Amino acid sequence: MGRNPVFNPLQYATPQLKTGPPATYTAAQRSLKGYDYGAAGCVLASKLSEDPKISVLVLEAGGDNTNILESKVPLMFPKLFHTEHDWDYYTTEQPGVASRRFYWPRGRMLGGSTSMNAMIYHHASKSDFVEWVVRHGCEGWGYDDLQPYFRAMERFIPNAARPAIDAKHRGDKGHWETGYSWLSEIGDKGFLPACEDVGIPLTADINTPEGTLGATRLQTFIDVKGRRSSFATAYLTPKVRKRPNLTIACSAQVTRLLVDRLSGPVPSIIGVELQTKRGGELFEVHAHREVILSGGATNTPQILLLSGIGPEEELNKHGIPIVKVNESVGKNLKDHLVSTPISCKAKPGTTLDYLGNLLHALPALARWLVLGSGPLTHNAGEAAAFIRSNEHQFPGRSTPKDNTSGSIGPDIEIVGAPMAFIHHGEEPAPPGVNIFTLGCCCLRPQSKGTITLQSKDAFDPPRIDPNYLSDEDNNDLKVLLSGLRVCLRIMRSPALAKYLEPVSSDDNPWSYWWPYSSGDIEQISDEDLTKWLKEKAFTLYHPVGTARMGTSPATSVVDTQCRVHGVGRLRALDASVFPEQISGHPTAPIGAMAYKLSEMIRADENGRVMANL
Known part of the structure; x- marks a missing residue:
């Protein structure tokens, strides 16, 4: 049989039994061929299939990433939103944020969200992972445990025009290309010095054990040819796809796990x-050894719930037969909420807003196609400042409580972007206006949400309730207000102000974008800032924790081997297993965890894994 890069899932599946959900399976059924799945699943599939004795299948609900131009060109990632390559999720109405429903983009293609996110390469703070071990008992998942895998994954590409990086902290032999992408003058000469003006020191490399604090040019996962380096492009290369023991099946949406409840003391996943489409014929794929879920913080708990693993009340509500009660499935959801972006009116020619005009964008696209360079290799968020809110005082304003993971851990990230980014980039700048955006993110939220089911139909989106700004003492809001005031000071600093144009308070439609661009920023009330924040805040796309790791089945979903408590032959690995939200961007930690888990699985005493789904 010839090998193709991506396969029809029906070639590797058998028709579902018509007698209803089976409680157990015959030996013949359990011996069918079996296989791996998901965004972190790209790393797992690649590493596991290095062993020719291990047979691996990648099941992807979406399509192949290789022919999607918008996934290759870094700055075109917002063009993927609301398309077939996006799960296009929305939250429930959020009472704490003006009862708004939030758009949650999630990648629906090989590579998952690494194929459509903003390509920021960040380890987060060492103290975040120390907290995982000390507070949550996740031995083996501290920063020192993960650091070798960060380095093993990474191929850092030095750039003479960017800060000097101490090579001992960077990997140079991995498959995942990282480095510095295109940087605007206003970001380099305006935003970063402005951060220094307000007391935020510059730091060359935030991906070291010394911590994240400071203002920095963001490292990205964009390769030397100016293309996105996703988990799919890095780990499912053409050479890897040709392995005879690796099969990739797209357009294959998992509807539930197959459970054997009679062959052992605990239910076992086989x-x-x-299905390939809603209402289509049901098929099943069997696993000889294990199933590993890598569906992300939304789809992993959804699949567990659809399969009868989760809170008893939720399963009974939808008439789903209970396989294993676990009250933590879908709970402990934490996301990074961004306050309203501060849109600074910039001088002509200083931002990338001109690329919103197709005629003006064509030369940039031609440059990317021919040379792999230019402004389209930009990743939107080009520079950032990581700070601790309680270190920035504002007379007459309350200081937020310290919820950081430690003395080197931030609770605020301020991102600078040389373009308008309202409603996820869907709303362009006013005609002829150039915008530099400042966005403030609450990195250590105390508000917790849930992922539950709308119905037991796998094609219905899960019910997503992040429960934003719901913590008892309103500290999340206090943190965001503090961050907004730091942003206002940055906006007024001489370094950035020289790139900006004055705006009057009644300059429409500008006043809709940021009504506080003029006047005395110290006189803006918390009430006014809060109202504006709640009307314009959005997600930074970092949901975690819905199948959290821990030692106790009473408070977690997976153990420190990523095995689902009380269920045999089932693991999960993606952002859902984070025991606590980290103070940064989660892509690199997810990849390092997947790499580590692949070694843990291969070191298993039985030595063979036949499926990762």
Whole structure:
């Protein structure tokens, strides 16, 4: 049989039994061929299939990433929103944020969200992972445990025009290309010095054990040819796809896990059920050894719930037969909420807003196609400042409580972007206006949300309730207000102000974008800032914790081997297993965890893994 890069899932599946959900399976059924799945699943599939004795299948609900131009060109990632390559999720109405429903983009293609996110390469703070071990008992998942895998994954590409990086902290032999992408003058000569003006020191490399604090040019996962380096492009290369023991199946949506409840003392997962479309024929794929879920913080708990693993009340509500009660499935959801972006009116020619005009964008696209360079290699968020809110005082304003993971851990990230980014980039700048955006993110939220089911139909989106700004003492809001005031000071600093144009308070439509661009910023009330924040805040796309790791089945979903408590032959690895939200961007930690888990699995005493789904 010839090998193709991506396969029709029906070639590797058998028709579902028509007698209803089976409680157990015959030996013949359990011996069917089996396989791996998901964004972190790209790393797992690649590393596991290095062993020719291990047979691996990648099941992807979406399509192949290789022919999607918008996934290759870094700055075109917002063009993927609301398309077939996006799960296009929305939250429930959020009472704490003006009862708004938030758009949650999630990648629906090989590579998952690494194929459509903003490509920021960040380890987060060492103290975040120390907290995982000390507070949550996740031995083996501290920063020192993960650091070798950060380095093993990374191929850092030095750039003479960017800060000097101490090579001992960077990997140079991995498959995942990292480095510095295109940087605007206003970001380099305006934003970063402005951060220094307000007391935020510059730091060359935030991906070291010394911590994240400071203002920095953001490192990215964009390769030397100016293309996105996702988990799919890095770990499912053409050479890897040709491995005879690796099979990739797209357009294969998992509808539930297949459970054997009679062959042992605990229920055991022996495969998955899948469909290619809503209402289509059901098929099943079997696993000889294990199933590993890598569906992300939304889809992993959804699949567990659909399979009868989760809170008893939720399963009974939807008439789903209970396989294993676990009250933590879908709970402990934490996301990074960004306050309203401060849109600074910049001088002509200083930002990238001109690329919103197709005629003006064509030369940049031609440059990217021919040379792999230019402004389209930009990743939107080009520079950032990581700070601790309680170190920035504002007379007459309350100081937020310290919820950081330690003395080197931040609770605020301020991102600078040389373009308008309202409503996820969907709303362009006013005609002829150039915008530099400042966005403030609450990195250590105390508000917790849930992922539950709308119905037991796998094609219905899960019910997503992040429960933003719901913590008892309103500290999340206090943190964001503090961050907004730091942003206002940055906006007024001489370094950035020289790139900006004055705006009158009644300059429409500008006043809709940021009504506080003029006047005395110290006189803006918390009430006014809060109202504006709640009307314009958005997600930074970092949901975690819905299948959290821990030692106790009473408070967690997976153990420190990523095995689902009380269920045999089932693991999960993606952002859902984070025991606590980290103070940064999660892509690199997810990849390092997947790499580490692949070694843990291969070191298992039985030595063979036949499926990762």
